[in-house]
Amino acid sequence: KAGVTQTPRYLIKTRGQQVTLSCSPISGHRSVSWYQQTPGQGLQFLFEYFSETQRNKGNFPGRFSGRQFSNSRSEMNVSTLELGDSALYLCASSAGLTTDTQYFGPGTRLTVL
């Protein structure tokens, strides 16, 4: 069974631009969660989607948004990029219960100049 895939793997943007990251979950998984990893803040939860609905959201500004499609693939968007948005963005998929294990993709490394 194929794992979680994320595209692109690397991205360089400038301040003020917007970016869209994509995540394809493990086949059969309906939940996709997004995380941001930075050296200073560690791994932080952004939001989670299940069956095209956002079920949970972390403490990030409204510039961070996401969506999920009927095939469970998910995208996250960051508008008006700031230098501090430079991070590794990870998505994880699971079957959807809080006790279901989340499996992570390789991440997208975003650099904002």
Add this chain to the structure above:
Amino acid sequence: DQQVKQNSPSLSVQEGRISILNCDYTNSMFDYFLWYKKYPAEGPTFLISISSIKDKNEDGRFTVFLNKSAKHLSLHIVPSQPGDSAVYFCATAGGTSYGKLTFGQGTILTVHP
């Protein structure tokens, strides 16, 4: 307010010996606990998990112990191998916090040949 803490930033052990990684949490609502292994610029890899109804779970060389009264969990790796060298994160989930894992800051494990 860090709800999950890994107080040891790093741990160094000799090949063949036991590695013990520790994690403390504060929220009694957490009822599912996981350990992930991570290499730089890659996504976390799931290692082992335990639910709050158990106090021990084993999978090969990896054993996780949960002490609910102390709000403490630990990961034992026996015997340790050089390939185990990585950053280890504990993570917690629970209640109705769908899709959200709360991570500790990570412990860098180095296993010397």
